[in-house]
Amino acid sequence: MVSRQLSWLRLFTSALLALLVVSSAPNALAQENNGSSALADVMKGVVFDPTTYAPALVQYDATMRDWKTSQPFFEHGYVERNARFTRSGLPNDMPLGYTAGRNLILRDTLTTLGVSAAQNLTSRVVERALLSRYPDHPKMVKTIGWVQRIAVASLMSYRLSATHYKQAELNAQRARELGYR
Secondary structure, X not given: OHHHHHHHHHHHHHHHHHHHHHHOOOOOOOOOOOOOOHHHHHHHHHHHOHHHHHHHHHHHHHHHHHHHHHHHHHHOOOOEOOHHHEOOOOOOEOEOOHHHHHHHHHHHHHHHHHHHHHHHHHXXXXXXXXXXXXXXXXXXXHHHHHHXXXXXXXXXXXXXXXXXXXXXXXHHHHHHHHOOO
């Protein structure tokens, strides 16, 4: 229950931060000469940018691999160490059912997607503000924005997935050694 509230709090905070950034950068969101709305351009950039989705997709894949490779152990009476995936909410207890665990992973993924989209939106609004302030350096400003978005997406992806990928590999190795599936 507490982790669900924290997830929603993070999502709400990210959305609020994005709203504040958008509302405090009127120059970056002004109408352009070609009639296209700057807000529409920013939103299009966020929607079509792979760095918006990459952290959530990588996190989902890693966590689901960990969850799937843990199932044979649960079927043989092992307990779950991660308190978020136990029935009681305490570590080293009975695991959630497969579907409940998958749904928790999906909610975590959607939260990550929201945080990633808010970060990407913020980056693009700042980029537009810098472009209006430094119109003689568009290539440099866009390159810095591109590098920043890739770096943040890469860091998020790594932090959210590395331990799950390692655990999934250990689970698969142990399952082979024990003759589980």
